[in-house]
Amino acid sequence: MSPVIVHISDCFPPRTGGIESQVAALAHAQHNRGQTVQVVTATPAGPGLQPAWPYPVHRITARLPRQMPVHPRAGRELDRLLDRLGPSVLHVHVGAISPFAWAALGTARRRGIPTVVTVHSLWDRAVQGVYRALYRFGCSPAVPLTVTAVSTRTAWLVRQTLPGTSPLVIPNGIDTDWWRAHGPVTGEDDVVRVSSVGRLVPRKEPMELLAALRAAHARLRSRGTSLQATFVGTGPSAKAMHTYIRRHHMEQWVRLAGHMDASGVRRLLSETDLFVNPSRREAFGIAALEARTCAVPVLARVHTGVADFVRHGQEGSLCHHSAFALADELVWLARNAGARRHLAEHNRHTAPVRCTWSAVTEAFTHAYEESLGGGAR
Template structure:
């Protein structure tokens, strides 16, 4: 159950589609219900309403989903939500009405506003009494959920899945051209990701790097913040060394990472950081926020450098750009050591445990 699904190509959509594929390969029978428009796909049920806007919502979703679940009688309902996912939560309500066990995976980091919203909904609907089992993608994302859910709802950490072997040694070839350091970032250019703040970070780091060290930056992705980013680059004379090539396929991203030296993921509310995990698996040192989900697989000084503040991140990025020895030491470690999280067999096993747990709670 997910508001968003293919053909949309955000983080949740791609991760849920990959999970469906891997679970089917593992022998599960998986059906998908979504409010996202699109062409028919096997086992995907699109519950789409005629609305004056193009958003994956449905005003009568609970009724439709209750009838669907009553007909299916699945062993478990697995609901995937972002910060606020009205259709997905209608799926939770429908599962409760149908008497079916439900696992809820939260893919986003709850900020103070979101925590306040779910606290209010808990008081209004008492969703903490519905017998749910929750999962989220990192320890950082789990903390605010546990604070709101209390003891009645177990909150498990099951990371996003990644075919780690597909990214190993992507970046093991020769890097650098005449001493140039190539920095890469990947993500949707949306305001909540603070992409303009990323540009400010790059500008601050460039000011800290010795003038004789050349660097270039590639920011892969697209979204509503692109125009403001392009304006910032022009106003600050950064267009010559920072490029915005747009959205790339996974294969195209792998080619960019093969020529990269450092990956930067500075979003403070990054619940997991699948792009950062791909870069780390490819052998790149990663610069990220210590408070984000990236810290589950990047240790400071081992797989990259972490910073708690903007200035910390600027210092960390400048250090990796200027210090060839440190950068290569971390890169060698990342190339020789597989990431500790994200392998699909462990992810599938984690969800299987959650399914068993929620079925036991309803027994």
Template sequence: MSDCYLPRLGGIEVQVADLVRTQREAGHDVEVATATRGEPLPGVHRIVARMPFDLPVHPFGVGHLTRRMVASRPDVVHVHAGAVSPFAWMGVRAAVRARLPVVVTVHSMWDPVTRGLYRLLRLATGWHRWGLVGTTVSNAAAAPIRAVAGRGVPVHVVSNGLDLTGWRPHDDHVTDPGGGPQVAGEPRGEVHIVAVGRLAPRKQPVRLLRLLREVRARVPASIPLRATVIGDGPARGSMERYLAKHAMTGWVSLPGRYSREQIAKVLESSDVFVAPAPRESFGIAALEARAAGLPVVARAQSGVADFVRHGTEGLLGRDLPGLAAAVSRLCTDTALRASIIAHNRANPPTAGSWPTVLSGFDTAYARAREARPRPSSPSR
């Protein structure tokens, strides 16, 4: 169950599609219900209605889904939800009405507004007593869900799944981070900083540019800096204006959206990866950079902290000044940068491996089948 699915391309859509493909390859019989319009696909049921702006929701979704679930009697219903996913929650209600085991995967970080909404829904519907089993993609994302759900809904961490083999650096390409401690005043080569992500206001990409500006002010002028921010989205215009206003266009570029292969090529020639979003539930791009061997700088309170330890795979900061200090340190301390790169190349990340992800979901399915929806389940 997912509000959005292919042909839409976004974080949840791609992750759910990859999970479906991998589970089928593992021998599971998987069918998909979605409110997203698109061409027919095997095992995909599009429950769509004419809605403003093609919103992925159906006004009578609960009834449609209940009838389909009663007819097919799946072993478990796996619902994928973002912060607010009305069609996905219709699927939860339908599955509970049909007395089917339900696993709900939350892919987003619940902010204070979202937490308040789910507290109200808990009072109004009692969803925490429906026998649900929850999963989310990181410990950071799990904490606010557990705080709202209480003991009634067990919440397990099952990371996103990724094939990281294509991100490992080629044996014939070795980034030279400088070789050793820098002698004061000695000029050295350019440091390339890279970030990847959708340029959406909720990601606060202009803050990334402020961070880069602060880094340039902290790092000695003798060290040339170059930054590449890969991605596209509605915040691109404001970012371009910021770069022009602060005379940063000479060293910061916004090349737009890149393919997986193009991103991997950029990472090969980079020195530091930055993931500054404060509410990053997982950090797929950061994990890809970590697999490519780059030191990763990210928020200590984000999902990236599940696979980046401070001083080992990268550096963590709690706020913008802390992140700027971390990036600046990696730009100037070549020995630290070299040690992190060597560690990351010698120790591929285990987070996101598909066998681990499939095992985690299999455990969640088993626990959901042990939990029976209770009499307080919704009747309409």
């Protein structure tokens, strides 16, 4: 009989974001693999008709402003639900601040349930302090616990925060066959189409990218090259971005496209010469992986999760964290069409094999077996 896997996550659709989409997609891939999987979340269901998930989704919710994924009695409610579900192993997903996940770890400790924890974010110093205190003062489960991280950089920060842990690096997954590019690499040398996909929130640094695009555009115009930039996503930074674009007269070449579904993003990437992820705090970068799989060169920062699947000069370019480095690299890539074509051809002919759902689900199966066998990392 296969083990009963119960995913626990503060966030889940209809909320949008990396953790939400990844938990839903991982559970779907495991279900397709024939594993018994359920999801428990603190995220309320959205209004209207709800999607039919192929696996059970249990929502432990409270009426709070802005439908925040928080429950004041999460531990008690989790105890009741897990009594009924009888999980073999818990798979707890944590970000920066994850009170529902923390409550689940306490429940696992009390009930002796083997647990796998996946860390999805780069912890800053304040968050490291919180996790260090929780770990030190007995909030870590006294049960078999296997820790995984979505990238090498994330794993390094977990080791720095929680001495004695040895996180397994298990990347996020995508349907690489669906995202794989099939058409020829095209594009005009004098018009470079740039795209960026992600939530428009300060930690993703969309304003920094706007500033870099403005500086690069000014330098390129005198050399006969222009940029056409598209941002996909929604979020609280959108208002400031609109104001910045109007103030600096960028409306003719910068577009805020809002939300797009996956098919729309794939169409956009098929017409993109360069994908940019400007964040210095990127734990993984699912949209960057999708772009890389679509044969688009990726520009991102060093010392982020993107560096696990984008190597400088092979799948794209990695720039330093200074205010000017992003603009400098944009200018260089925009002026060097041959370099962009070389990167695109490499991406077309090499798949990110560690990020296929087959590889990711297999890796997590081994992590569950380790935890069920009494191992700890």
